[in-house]
Amino acid sequence: MASKFLLVAQREYLTRVRKRAFIMLTLLVPVLIAVFGVFVGKIIQSDETTEIINVRDDSGLGIAGRLVSTPQLQFQPVAGGTLASAKTDFQRQKHAGLLYLPAGLDEKDPQGVQFFGKGNISLSKENRVQSALTDAFAELKMQKSGLTQAQLDQLRAKVPLNSISVDESGAEKDSNSGVTTSVASGLAVLIYFFIFLYGVQIMRGVGEEKSSRIMEVMLSSVKPFDLMMGKIVGVAAVGLTQFLLWGILSYGATAVVLPMVMDRDQPAKTSVAATTSATPGGPAAQPSLADNAAASADQMNPAKRANAVGGVFGKIKELNIPIGTIIFGFIVYFLGGYLLYGALFGAVGAAVDDQTDTQQFMFPITMPLILSYIIGFAVIVRNPDGPVAFWMSMIPFTSPIAMVIRLPFGVPAWQLALSIFLLILGFIGTVWVAARIYRVGILMYGKKVTYKELGKWMFYKG
Amino acid sequence: MQPSSSRPILEAIDVRKAYANHVALSGVSLAIPEGSIFGLLGPNGAGKTSLIRIITQITGADEGEIRFRGERLNPSHIAHIGYLPEERGLYKKMKVGEQLLYLARLRGLSREDATARIKQWLNRFEIKEWAGKNVEDLSKGMQQKVQFIATVLHDPKLIILDEPFSGFDPINANLIKDEILRLKQEGATIIFSTHRMESVEEMCDNIALINRSRKVLDGPIEVIRDQFKTNTYEVEGVGKPIVTHPEFEVVEQKARENDHFYIRVQLHEGVRPNELLRYLINSPGIEVESFREKIPSINEIFIRRVGETMPETLNQTANALL
Known part of the structure; x- marks a missing residue:
């Protein structure tokens, strides 16, 4: 029967790959990625231009002079005129805002400081102004308590934190949580999108067989399990082909487009182009996903500088990142997660008659996926050895994403083994359930499906 | 074969x-x-x-x-x-x-x-x-x-x-x-x-x-x-047949255009079709044009059989066949 499974997989692959839509999408997406990447790069670049804030200091405490400018904010003392004229001045100068320190300000309890901005003032800008002010007041008070300027300069010095990770044997290596987190999120995003994009294709494929009424002919020739597996594997091959082409073409397109648009000294911004390769096609229909991708793309920035992919790998080697385990784990969870969810998507396609009915069954399937994605970035990245990380990397529905996020931080071998074992068990279980729903579901044309009905189908006798 | x-x-x-x-x-x-x-x-x-x-x-x-x-x-x-x-x-x-x-x-x-x-x-x-x-x-x-x-x-x-x-x-x-x-x-x-x-x-x-x-x-x-034949014959011809024979029973009789007729006759057990044919030929003013045995259709056989074996379901079955 293995040859039938291969025949099914072959058909699923060839019919999809030869579709005009597939070819178009495969060629178009890298171009879009390059354009999008450049666009995002430009935006980030423009976002990082220094904004000037006028400071009108009537307090007589010399705060204006103590405000420390940052690359984002530059404080510019202004004097003369009235408060009202200062308010119009900063707008005329196209400066970002006006910080006003009124006369008679008490340094021990400074009340009445005002910040005027154009339109709504962003939280990050407010925070930056706030912390600059706090520092300035602190300095003022310290100086008043008798510290010299030299002592103050010393106090101001930043403490560089050198993180070193220690493994079980006691060997020490430089740790770089930035790179580690970036690798983790990059891999998780890849799995997340692969499952979503191609899982839905399996569902549609089954739905199409059902609506075109060829199902019964197929079932009289092929066992539901072979049919299901053939479909899942065939679609997976389509996905891998598309990802591979996207990767190669995106790299090429970005390499061509970038030098034409970007400054030579700004290559970092282009990293978005490389990372967004994980977000083609589907996200248009799912804005929340696109948001997530954008968020994660931000986090990936330092790791995937377009010109320095090799450099990153070199760096990973120096760091205490178990590169072999990551590659092995990624492949296992990438395939395992896809197979597990692919079977469930197939079952949904088999259960419903009408594509519009798929929503009610899609929800419980996508829940754990979205959950592990969100929790992964909210909790696991921060505490990769905590109980949440542990349990989520054991449950087969969440482990493909949770464990992959944990991998770069180092996972004990027994946990990895247990998690993979549970994933395989989960996969066999879901295929079993899905194949049953598949066989019964496809024979029930025109029957409205409820969860109760689905439960019954699972226990139908052969 | x-x-x-x-x-x-x-x-x-x-x-x-x-x-x-x-x-x-x-x-x-x-x-x-x-x-x-x-x-x-x-x-x-x-x-x-x-x-x-x-x-x-x-x-x-x-x-x-x-x-x-x-x-x-x-x-x-x-x-x-x-x-x-x-x-x-x-x-x-x-x-x-x-x-x-x-x-x-x-x-x-x-x-x-x-x-x-x-x-x-x-x-x-x-x-x-x-x-x-x-x-x-x-x-x-x-x-x-x-x-x-x-x-x-x-x-x-x-x-x-x-x-x-x-x-x-x-x-x-x-x-x-x-x-x-x-x-x-x-x-x-x-x-x-x-x-x-x-x-x-x-x-x-x-x-x-x-x-x-x-x-x-x-x-x-x-x-x-x-097995399901009922010894019934269909006759078509010209004239107005009046069948009053103790061994034949007219189940259906129709008059058609131009003095034509159609009758369906069931013969009592053991009666041969030749006897019906002879009776009709000998009737005055009757000309037989076609004479054939009424073969039961599968549909009729089915309904009869269901009536015999599952009488309680006969109505539903008959409706389902329509």
Whole structure:
């Protein structure tokens, strides 16, 4: 029967790959990625231009002079005129805002400081102004308590934190949580999108067989399990082909487009182009996903500088990142997660008659996926050895994403083994359930499906 | 050819199948003689499709056994069975030739064999120019031809057609009928499953009648007809017949245009048709133009049989047949 499974997989692959839509999408997406990447790069670049804030200091405490400018904010003392004229001045100068320190300000309890901005003032800008002010007041008070300027300069010095990770044997290596987190999120995003994009294709494929009424002919020739597996594997091959082409073409397109648009000294911004390769096609229909991708793309920035992919790998080697385990784990969870969810998507396609009915069954399937994605970035990245990380990397529905996020931080071998074992068990279980729903579901044309009905189908006798 | 006496290609022995809320088949036993055309007849919901799905191994029987040429049914038999389900279709986005190749290879044919046979069948149906067309670009009638080819392409020994002529236009239906007879000549066994008994009864050698999950009657169709004959004759001619003979009973009488008549007469037991004919010929002013025995239709036999064996379900059964 293995040859039938291969025949099914072959058909699923060839019919999809030869579709005009597939070819178009495969060629178009890298171009879009390059354009999008450049666009995002430009935006980030423009976002990082220094904004000037006028400071009108009537307090007589010399705060204006103590405000420390940052690359984002530059404080510019202004004097003369009235408060009202200062308010119009900063707008005329196209400066970002006006910080006003009124006369008679008490340094021990400074009340009445005002910040005027154009339109709504962003939280990050407010925070930056706030912390600059706090520092300035602190300095003022310290100086008043008798510290010299030299002592103050010393106090101001930043403490560089050198993180070193220690493994079980006691060997020490430089740790770089930035790179580690970036690798983790990059891999998780890849799995997340692969499952979503191609899982839905399996569902549609089954739905199409059902609506075109060829199902019964197929079932009289092929066992539901072979049919299901053939479909899942065939679609997976389509996905891998598309990802591979996207990767190669995106790299090429970005390499061509970038030098034409970007400054030579700004290559970092282009990293978005490389990372967004994980977000083609589907996200248009799912804005929340696109948001997530954008968020994660931000986090990936330092790791995937377009010109320095090799450099990153070199760096990973120096760091205490178990590169072999990551590659092995990624492949296992990438395939395992896809197979597990692919079977469930197939079952949904088999259960419903009408594509519009798929929503009610899609929800419980996508829940754990979205959950592990969100929790992964909210909790696991921060505490990769905590109980949440542990349990989520054991449950087969969440482990493909949770464990992959944990991998770069180092996972004990027994946990990895247990998690993979549970994933395989989960996969066999879901295929079993899905194949049953598949066989019964496809024979029930025109029957409205409820969860109760689905439960019954699972226990139908052969 | 004596279909009834040849060995069965397929036997069902006391097959039972139940779904969650109802019993689809209870204790059904059948023997389908090799090389015959077998009618599996009964109203919708009687259990015909359930039985076929067991034979095609889409599902399994709860109890009982199916034997294919004496062997317990197993996956190796799939290659010998061709099945055209009632719910039939094709992959819409696939080309006709590729689709036929795919389906044939799933049934165990090699690529070379399949390609050669596809060519042969497309030529036979004079549709070889369609091989490169997408199925969705074909008319419904064309798709039906492709579906039929897909069913018989792998040269199955047993061909199962579920409601074969529903949705077929008359030209296609006749084309398919001719092909079925030709395949029978070549030694294939055909099962027709339908609730429209009149559509297949003239082609069937053997039939089984199924009602409400049970077999109510089976056997060679001629034997069954003989068994259900009521010694009734239909006469047409000119004149106004007045039949007042103690051994004849007029069941129906109609006057037609130009002084023509039609009567249906039942003869009492042991009375020969010649006696009725002699009586009519000797009646004054009567000219007999046609005289024939009234053969019961399968539909009539079915309803009578259900009335005898399951009288409580007769009304519903009769309605289901309409």
